[in-house]
Amino acid sequence: MADLTETYPLIQREVSSAGATLVAVSKTKPMEQIMELYALGHRDFGENRVAELVEKQAALPKDINWHFIGHLQRNKVKAIASFVHLIHAVDSPRLLREINKQGVNNQRKIPVLLQYHIAEESSKYGLDPDHPEAFFADLTPQELPGVIITGVMGMATYTDHDEQIAGEFKQLAETFRFLKNNQFPDATSFSEISMGMSGDYPIALQHGSSLVRVGSLLFGQR
Numbered sequence: 001m002a003d004l005t006e007t008y009p010l011i012q013r014e015v016s017s018a019g020a021t022l023v024a025v026s027k028t029k030p031m032e033q034i035m036e037l038y039a040l041g042h043r044d045f046g047e048n049r050v051a052e053l054v055e056k057q058a059a060l061p062k063d064i065n066w067h068f069i070g071h072l073q074r075n076k077v078k079a080i081a082s083f084v085h086l087i088h089a090v091d092s093p094r095l096l097r098e099i100n101k102q103g104v105n106n107q108r109k110i111p112v113l114l115q116y117h118i119a120e121e122s123s124k125y126g127l128d129p130d131h132p133e134a135f136f137a138d139l140t141p142q143e144l145p146g147v148i149i150t151g152v153m154g155m156a157t158y159t160d161h162d163e164q165i166a167g168e169f170k171q172l173a174e175t176f177r178f179l180k181n182n183q184f185p186d187a188t189s190f191s192e193i194s195m196g197m198s199g200d201y202p203i204a205l206q207h208g209s210s211l212v213r214v215g216s217l218l219f220g221q222r
């Protein structure tokens with residue numbers, strides 16, 4: 001197991017000096033490990049399963065910012081809608097509309113990111129970065145009072161070829177700029193690029209990441 005008290009301050013300093021926020025990915029890890037980081041002052045944690053997130057949220061301090069980083073099924077939005085801090089991986093208008101509905105029911109605007117598929121690996125999830133505007137074909141964000149789209153998210157190919165990873169992160173940053181200019185020109189809230197994990201977060205920081213999602217490097221292998 002990684003020694004949190006040694007690794008955390010180093011990673012935290014590296015991320016914050018780049019102007020980004022560290023999301024500690026605590027999926028599958030026990031609450032005691034979350035509380036170890038909490039005691040060091042950390043508040044942003046990421047989970048990818050609804051049942052696990054709901055259980056941890058109920059038991060742990062209420063000032064934790066819970067990030068939902070995995071694929072989210074529409075019928076599970078309701079369970080996290082009252083408290084989730086940011087949903088990272090919206091990849092369909094239908095999911096966005098459901099989050100909007102649950103946001104309205106909870107009298108809040110739920111912050112979300114649009115997930116783009118930047119990796120070479122095939123995946124069922126993620127929007128096509130070659131057509132970033134396609135998502136908005138029959139959807140106007142202003143019509144959805146229960147959500148606020150605050151940026152984009154992506155995952156690079158799992159490879160040790162740094163140039164390829166850098167190219168994919170650059171593509172996500174370009175997608176962010178395109179959307180900012182074309183869909184959100186007046187929105188100061190459209191400001192986040194969620195990219196970078198344990199194996200590639202330094203490259204992500206070089207290319208403008210504002211949120212890095214680091215799990216195993218902090219908490220040890222899952």
Ligand SMILES: *Cc1c(COP(=O)(O)O)cnc(C)c1O
Nearest residue numbers: 025048069197198213214215216
């Ligand atoms: C698990 C996960 C992470 C963290 O991965 P590590 O390699 O352990 O840092 C980041 N993002 C997403 C979407 C994940 O599912």
